[in-house]
Amino acid sequence: MVSVLHPFLFPLVCTAFLTPPSLFAQQSSEQAIVAHFQAGQHAVKSGQLELAVAEFTKVLRLSPSLVEAQVNLGLAHHLLGQYGESVAVLAKAARQQPDLVPANLFLGIGYLKLGWHQKAVGPLERVVRLEPANREARRALAACRLADGDYRGAAREFQALFTLEPDKTEAWFQLGRNYTEAASRLVRRMSLEHRRTAWGHRLAGDLYSQTQRWGLAAQEYQEALTIDPAQPGLHGNLGSVYVHQGKLAEASAEFRSELQPDPNNEQALLGLAEVNLAKGEVGAAREQVEQLWKSSPEFLVFQSDFPGIELGRDAAQRLIADLHTSPGDVPSHFLLVALCRIAGETDKAHEYQVALLRRMKERVQERSATGREVPEQLCQARRYAACVQALASKSPLDAAGYLLLGKARLALRQFEAASDAFAAALPLARDGAEVIYRLARSYQVLADECFSRVEELAPDSWRMHQVRAEAYKLRYEDERAIGEYERAAQLRPDAPELYEELGALHLIKNSPEEARAALEKALKLEPSRPRTLYLLGQLYVTGREQEKAIPYLQKALRYDANLLEARATLGKAYLRAGRPGAAVSELEKALSLDFYGDLHYLLYQAYRGLGKVELARSALSRSEEMRKNSVARDRDKLERWLKKD
Numbered sequence: 001m002v003s004v005l006h007p008f009l010f011p012l013v014c015t016a017f018l019t020p021p022s023l024f025a026q027q028s029s030e031q032a033i034v035a036h037f038q039a040g041q042h043a044v045k046s047g048q049l050e051l052a053v054a055e056f057t058k059v060l061r062l063s064p065s066l067v068e069a070q071v072n073l074g075l076a077h078h079l080l081g082q083y084g085e086s087v088a089v090l091a092k093a094a095r096q097q098p099d100l101v102p103a104n105l106f107l108g109i110g111y112l113k114l115g116w117h118q119k120a121v122g123p124l125e126r127v128v129r130l131e132p133a134n135r136e137a138r139r140a141l142a143a144c145r146l147a148d149g150d151y152r153g154a155a156r157e158f159q160a161l162f163t164l165e166p167d168k169t170e171a172w173f174q175l176g177r178n179y180t181e182a183a184s185r186l187v188r189r190m191s192l193e194h195r196r197t198a199w200g201h202r203l204a205g206d207l208y209s210q211t212q213r214w215g216l217a218a219q220e221y222q223e224a225l226t227i228d229p230a231q232p233g234l235h236g237n238l239g240s241v242y243v244h245q246g247k248l249a250e251a252s253a254e255f256r257s258e259l260q261p262d263p264n265n266e267q268a269l270l271g272l273a274e275v276n277l278a279k280g281e282v283g284a285a286r287e288q289v290e291q292l293w294k295s296s297p298e299f300l301v302f303q304s305d306f307p308g309i310e311l312g313r314d315a316a317q318r319l320i321a322d323l324h325t326s327p328g329d330v331p332s333h334f335l336l337v338a339l340c341r342i343a344g345e346t347d348k349a350h351e352y353q354v355a356l357l358r359r360m361k362e363r364v365q366e367r368s369a370t371g372r373e374v375p376e377q378l379c380q381a382r383r384y385a386a387c388v389q390a391l392a393s394k395s396p397l398d399a400a401g402y403l404l405l406g407k408a409r410l411a412l413r414q415f416e417a418a419s420d421a422f423a424a425a426l427p428l429a430r431d432g433a434e435v436i437y438r439l440a441r442s443y444q445v446l447a448d449e450c451f452s453r454v455e456e457l458a459p460d461s462w463r464m465h466q467v468r469a470e471a472y473k474l475r476y477e478d479e480r481a482i483g484e485y486e487r488a489a490q491l492r493p494d495a496p497e498l499y500e501e502l503g504a505l506h507l508i509k510n511s512p513e514e515a516r517a518a519l520e521k522a523l524k525l526e527p528s529r530p531r532t533l534y535l536l537g538q539l540y541v542t543g544r545e546q547e548k549a550i551p552y553l554q555k556a557l558r559y560d561a562n563l564l565e566a567r568a569t570l571g572k573a574y575l576r577a578g579r580p581g582a583a584v585s586e587l588e589k590a591l592s593l594d595f596y597g598d599l600h601y602l603l604y605q606a607y608r609g610l611g612k613v614e615l616a617r618s619a620l621s622r623s624e625e626m627r628k629n630s631v632a633r634d635r636d637k638l639e640r641w642l643k644k645d
Contacts, residue, residue, distance in 0.1 A: 032062060033059055033062050033063055033066070036055045036056070036058040036059045036062070037055070037056070037059050037068075037069060037072075039051075039055040040052045040055030040056040040059065040069075040072060040073075040076070041072070043055055044072075044076060049076050049079050049080050050080070052072070052076040053073060053076045053077060053080070056069050056072050056073035056076060057073060059073075060073065065096065067093050067096050067097050067100065067103075070089050070090070070092055070093035070096075070103075071089075071090065071093045071100065071102055071103050073089050074086045074087070074089040074090035074093065074103065074106060074107070074110075075090075075102065075106055077089065078090075078106050078109070078110055079528075081528060081555070081558040081559045082558075083110040083111075083113045083114050083558075083561075084114065086106065086107075086110045087107055087110040087111055087114065090103045090104075090106055090107040090110065091107055094107055094123060098126065099126075099130060101127055101130055101131055101134070103123075104123035104124070104126045104127045104130075105123070105124070105127045105134070105136060105137055105140075107120075107123045108120040108121070108122075108123040108124035108127065108137070108140055108141075108144075109124075109136070109140050111123070112140055112143055112144060112147075113559065113560055113561060113562075114561050115561045115562050117143070117144040117147040117148060118144075118148065120140065120141075120144050121141070121144050121148075124137050124140050124141045124144065125141065128141060132160075133164055135161060135164050135165075138157045138160055138161050138164070139157075139161065141157050142154045142157035142158060142161070142178065145157060146181065146182060146185060147562075149426070149427070149431075151182055151186075151419075151423040151426060151439060152420060152423035152424055154178075154182060155182070155416075155419060155420065155423060158175055158178040158179065158182075159175075159416075161174065161175070161178070162174070162175045168457060169454055169457045169458045169461060169463060170463065172450045172451070172453040172454045172457065173450070173451070173454050173463045173466075173467070175446075175450045176446075176447045176448075176449075176450030176451045176454065176467075177447075179443045179444070179446045179447035179450065180443070180444075180447045182443045183440045183441075183443035183444045183447065186436050186439055186440035186443070187203065187207070187440055189431070189436055190203050190433065190436050190437065190440065191595065192592070192595075193431065193433075193436075194433040194436065197227065197433045198224040198225075198227040198228035198231055198234070198433075199224075199433035199434050199436070199437040200433060201220045201221070201223045201224035201227070202220070202221065202224045202231070202233075202234060202237070202437060203437050203440065203441075204220040205217045205218075205219075205220030205221040205224065205237060205238075205241075206237070206441065208220060209237070209240070209241060210444075210474070211474050211475045211476070212244070212475060214241050214244045214245050215245070217241045218238060218241045218242065218245070221234060221237050221238040221241060222238065225238065230261075232258075232261070232262070232265075233258070233267065235254045235255070235257040235258040235268070236254065236255060236258040236265065236267040236268045236271060237267075238254045239251045239252075239253075239254030239255040239258065239268065239271050240267070240271055240308070242254060243271060243274055243275060243278070243308070243309055244308070244309065246278075248275050248278055248279060251271065251275050252272065252275050254271075255268040255269075255271040255272045255275070256268070256272070258271075259272075264291070264292075264295040264296065266292060266295075266296050266299050269288045269289075269291055269292050270288070270289075270292065270303065270306065272284075272285075272288045273285040273286075273288040273289050273292075273306075273307075273335075274306070274307045274308065274309055276288065277307055277309075277311060277319060277335075277339075278307075278309055278311065280315070280318070280319065282319045282322045282323055282335065283322070285335060286323070286331045286332060286335060287331075289330075289331040289334050289335060290329075290330075290331040292331075293330050293331055293334075297330075297360060298360075300330075300334055300356075300360075302413065303334075306334075306338050307338055311339075311342050312342075313342060313343050313344060316339045316340075316342040316343040317339075317343050319335075319339050320336065320339050320340065320343060320345075323335055323336055323339070330356060330359050330360075333352045333353075333355050333356045333359070334356055336348070336349075336352040337349050337352045337353045337356060340352060384408045384409075384411040384412050385408075385412060387404065387405075387408040388405060388408045388409060388412070391404060391405040391408070392405070397424070398428060399425045399428035399429035399432070399435070402421045402422070402424045402425035402428065403421070403422070403425045403429070403434065403435060403438070405421040406418045406419070406420075406421035406422040406425065406438055406442070407438070409421060410438075410442060415442055415445050415446050415449065416446060418442050419439060419442040419443055419446060422435055422438045422439035422442055423439055425439075426439060451467045454467060455467070461491070462487075462488040462489075462491035462492035462495070462498075463488075465484045465485070465487045465488035465491065466484070466485065466488045466498065466501075468484045469481045469482075469483075469484035469485045469488065469501065470501075472484060473501075473505065478505050478508060478509055481505055482502060482505050482506075485498050485501050485502045485505070486502070489502070494525060495525075496521075496522040496523075496525040496526040496529055496532065497522070498522075499518045499519065499521040499522035499525070499532075500518070500519065500522040500529065500531060500532045500535065502514075502518040503515045503516075503518035503519035503522065503532070503535055503536075503539075504535055506518060507535060507538065507539060507542070512539060512542070512543060515535075515539055516536070516539060519532050519535055519536045519539065520536075523536070528559050529559075530556045530557075530559040530560035530563050530566070531556070531560075531563065533552045533553070533555050533556035533559070533566075534552070534553060534556040534563055534565060534566040534569065536549075536552045537549040537550070537552035537553035537556060537566065537569055537570070537573070538565075538569050540552065540573075541569055541572055541573050541576075544576070546573040546574075546576045546577045547577060549569070549570075549573045550570065550573050550574070550577065553566050553569055553570035553573060554570065557570065564589070564590045564592065564593050565590075565593065567586045567587070567589050567590040568586070568587065568590035568593055568594075568599055570586045571583045571584075571585075571586035571587035571590060571599075571602060571603075571606070572587075572602055574586060574606075575587075575602055575605060575606050575609070578609075580605075580606040580607075580608075580609030580610050581606075581610060583602070583603075583606040583609075584603065584606045584607065584610065587599055587602055587603045587606060588603065591603075594626065595626070596626055596627060597622070597623035597624065597625070597626030597627040598623075600619045600620070600622045600623035600626060601619070601620065601623040603619040603623075604616050604617075604619035604620040604623060607619055
């Protein structure tokens with residue numbers, strides 16, 4: 001995830017403190033400045049940041065234009081979480097010396113922490129111009145781009161950060177987290193702006209499918225089809241869900257509906273092949289694969305997880321025996337690769353895989369040598385490539401053009417280029433539902449690819465255990481997630497994020513003592529971690545210990561003013577503590593999180609406590625309206641996506 005206060009930022013701040021060499025050469029009346037400056041530096045080294053602020057302030061009273069003292073004072077305020085004071089001082093230093101990297105870097109980060117992401121961009125871009133390899137500046141700049149909805153710019157920063165990370169396992173992990181963060185923001189936007197559209201239901205169905213909650217996924221796809229029955233891909237998605245549910249007749253009907261407007265639809269043909277395998281009809285399955293081989297030969301190479309259903313070893317062996325009576329061609333080889341793998345015949349599976357790849361290579365060479373196309377029609381991949389070439393020659397493209405370009409690149413498995421096209425379409429399409437859907441899905445695919453690379457490079461690393469834990473968490477398998485986080489923590493005991501996640505899971509499981517222990521361990525490792533502070537505050541609010549909760553929540557917001565979950569919880573704590581005025585201030589700022597009317601109901605209570613009858617009535621009315629329009633399964637489906645950091 002993009003972090004604007006990276007775990008390794010503290011030593012970077014400390015090394016950014018400046019020493020003015022010319023100052024120490026002066027005598028007499030300058031001795032007081034020297035003494036206070038040295039006292040400030042000593043205070044920083046000993047962790048006495050309040051004393052450092054006092055000493056550098058004294059220096060500036062004696063020498064108001066001393067840039068080194070301005071920077072050091074700004075950095076001391078920054079470490080204290082006093083971002084307003086920090087940016088005020090650092091802005092002066094940056095005006096005096098525009099090319100001073102520490103001043104611009106922490107000025108930009110400070111603005112971002114205050115929620116002023118647009119003001120942060122200028123100083124951060126200046127740092128990147130001066131130091132292109134400055135990872136902290138690029139992290140903060142990526143956060144600014146995301147906050148501004150500039151996904152294209154954010155992705156450029158993600159990719160730059162990837163090239164700057166010397167540890168490739170860490171580089172792939174962080175890139176995956178960054179794409180996950182971008183996808184999560186788009187999911188949130190879809191749920192806010194387009195939840196009741198066909199694309200909104202489709203995205204919800206996709207998320208349910210990813211967590212193997214087939215019944216809920218089917219409901220979402222059915223609702224999407226009710227709104228837009230002609231939307232390409234929807235029947236195929238519903239058919240795939242039915243396959244996993246064992247509803248083979250229903251699945252077959254959906255795949256055939258998908259094939260009516262597009263007889264060569266790859267998802268539907270492969271789905272029908274799965275259905276026929278499940279029914280034991282290997283000849284029919286081979287017919288579908290043969291059609292795919294004619295229309296989309298390249299597509300077959302990437303189907304390493306086919307079939308997606310459980311057949312069992314005995315069934316697989318029976319199907320293998322039936323296939324041996326078929327011609328030894330590509331469709332048979334494709335099916336034999338999958339069936340031999342299921343039957344445990346790994347050597348045979350490898351043998352058929354080699355034969356399949358050899359035949360694919362021969363097919364490409366034949367086409368290249370003769371200039372002839374596939375007899376029935378132009379190969380799907382060639383059509384997509386021609387589409388990309390035609391669109392790339394046009395400049396500039398409109399929203400529809402970028403959307404088409406993205407789809408073509410997606411079909412060619414050019415996921416990074418596809419996401420770039422969708423991101424370019426987003427502002428032109430005025431945040432249209434389909435573009436949001438396509439961009440979110442492309443980022444999810446990119447994230448999955450990144451995490452697959454982590455597994456290839458370091459399958460037993462702490463990062464891989466963390467990846468597995470997050471996958472279990474999304475599937476609500478909390479015990480298995482906890483086990484993976486604990487294994488990761490054994491390998492990397494100094495990583496506060498692991499204990500933070502453990503604390504969050506124990507909160508979900510209503511295990512307050514375990515949650516407190518994990519969160520306190522995270523804070524010991526990183527005392528200024530905003531989400532950990534928020535979770536501790538939430539723990540105490542849940543236990544109705546609001547007076548204990550309030551300082552943690554206040555501190556969380558001091559370090560990250562953008563943490564709206566902390567504002568909502570702080571508003572609740574203030575309300576319970578009998579401080580309705582303070583509650584209103586926090587709740588009003590957090591209302592964008594309110595999907596089910598809960599925050600509006602708290603706001604109603606706070607207004608009522610202040611005697612503001614009309615405002616209370618309006619908040620209650622809005623709460624009731626939101627509750628009426630929501631259903632329990634919406635909360636069940638999106639709660640973890642929307643809370644994901």
